[in-house]
Amino acid sequence: MSTTRRIGTVILDVVLAALFGAAGFEEVHTSAIGLLPAAAGPTVAVVAGIALLARRFRPLPVLGVALLGQLLVGAFAPMLLAIYTVARHYGNRRPTWLAALASVIVAVVPWGAGSWWELFVHRGVIVTVGLALPLLLGLWTNQRAETLAALRERAEQAERERDLRAAAAVEAERLRIAGELHDIVAHRISQITVLAGALEVSADGKPAEIAGTIRATGSRALTEMRELLGVLRARDGGEAAPLRPVPDLGAIAELVAEAVAAGQQVDLSLPPDLPRVPGPVGRAAHRLVREALTNAAKHAAGAEVRVALTVADDRLDVDVRNGPGERTALAAQGSGFGLLGMRERVELAGGTVHSGPLAGGYRVHATFPLTADE
Incomplete structure (x- = not known):
């Protein structure tokens, strides 16, 4: 009073x-x-x-x-x-x-x-x-x-609940942004690391070609970072940067091609006709493959990687496995966001994911139910 x-x-x-x-x-x-x-x-x-x-x-x-x-x-x-x-x-x-x-x-x-x-x-x-x-x-x-x-x-209780919801939303957004940054930066830098390693041992006249690929990969990483920052600025009232289409099953082939261009040995197997899947399933599958390729580049450099998408019994199976390879310097600097974020995305899309060692290498396998978009 x-x-x-x-x-x-x-x-x-x-x-x-x-x-x-x-x-x-x-x-x-x-x-x-x-x-x-x-x-x-x-x-x-x-x-x-x-x-x-x-x-x-x-x-x-x-x-x-x-x-x-x-x-x-x-x-x-x-x-x-x-x-x-x-x-x-x-x-x-x-x-x-x-x-x-x-x-x-x-x-x-x-x-x-x-x-x-x-x-x-x-x-x-x-x-x-x-x-x-x-x-x-x-x-x-x-x-x-x-x-x-x-x-x-x-x-007062409603105000406290509103503050808690706002804090939870902010925390969720922070985790989402952290996951996006991890996906963009880790994937591109892993490719650059693989290319830099190839440049160190190259003796057959390819340094200029490898250096050009490094430059292109770095440029793509910067572009993707600018796009993500553009989204953040737009949420604060600024002008949004133009964004590329949302990744889906169709973009997996491009993702594998980029990995091959960066020096990874990747074998891709796709069904004759890609199934029509909901947006969350397509994004989760794309990011699972990207994370698996990034981990293979970091933990098993030089190993052969096999990416396979199969459709059977009203489900989509995404399988990425790699053989044994050399651990790079980046392997000891993992943030822990990769596998955790991959698992969360798959589960949010209604799927299940299993990962673990396999015959000296590593395997990541996810299963999604096939439901057509409404």
Whole structure:
């Protein structure tokens, strides 16, 4: 609570205590009710009014003082503010209704009056209605405060959930970008590494040709990096860079041709007619082959690689295997994104993937269900 609001609350409490205390003080001068002599009336009324200052912190004890004021000298007004405060504090709960019952009994019975029955009949309805009004107002105020608190909590919870969803989306996007960067950079640099190794041992007049291939591969890597950065700039409000078509099954042949041009020995086997597959399946298959070729270049340089796509029993099998070869310097610098990202992409496309050593080499095999695009 702010300082200004706290000061305002204190001022309000003082004003209300003074008003209801003054009303009680006036009542005792004409009231015929009370167990104490009339001379004690002003003092008891003042005490009941002062007690109202603590009503927010001790609502039930303050009500007890107000009930004593009514019982002893007939000071009814402090009870009204006290019963409102109890209802406002406890709401629709047992303390409120027990306090209300005690207040009705104390207020209706004409304690110490001579004409007891006559006063009881005349006061019963009026006093009960008089107590009911602040009681109901206190209950309504409590219910309203609880409703506002629940709405505020719900809004805060929704805001927290929104922040969590935003954080999860950001994290997912970071992982996606990391995977894309890994696919682009690792694949192209692996090709450059293979070509550089060939350049070191070349003695048959091919250095210029190999150097040209290295330059072309590096240029493609830079182009693909610019395209990805263009997408990121577009999401920040910038102008998007032109993108090449999304990779699919048809681009696997081009991918293998690039690997062969980079110096890898790759044998590609495709079905006569490539099946029509959903976009996620085509992208996952393409990236699986690219990752497998990258790993073969890094971990088994010079090894023969076999890439085979087969269609059988309403499924597409993608199999990439390589024989034994030489580990390159890049093999010890793996980021771990490759196989993990490949597995995630295959599973998101509805497929399954298995990978592991095979006869001195390595094999990656994925199976996708064949479902036509809607």
